[in-house]
Amino acid sequence: MIVVIHLLRFLQLVIIIRVFLSWVSLFPGNPYYRWFMAKTDLLLKPFRVVVPLGGAFMDLGPIFALLILQLVERLVIRLMFVM
Numbered sequence: 001m002i003v004v005i006h007l008l009r010f011l012q013l014v015i016i017i018r019v020f021l022s023w024v025s026l027f028p029g030n031p032y033y034r035w036f037m038a039k040t041d042l043l044l045k046p047f048r049v050v051v052p053l054g055g056a057f058m059d060l061g062p063i064f065a066l067l068i069l070q071l072v073e074r075l076v077i078r079l080m081f082v083m
Contacts, residue, residue, distance in 0.1 A: 012069050047062075
């Protein structure tokens with residue numbers, strides 16, 4: 001169960017790094033950057049919700065993904081203490 005919790009926390013960290021990189025985007029042509037973004041897109045695709053905000057768009061996928069991961073983590077922790 002501890003491994004599952006660490007995996008969930010790692011995924012949360014990956015999503016936060018991805019959000020930060022999408023804001024900063026210093027090296028968009030870097031092959032590592034493109035690889036990281038492509039892999040995290042696979043993770044975020046089921047949660048992708050784009051909301052129009054005036055002339056721009058906001059992707060709420062990372063927020064929903066983090067919420068789901070937090071809920072799953074809390075469920076796993078609760079199950080650990082029940083057993």
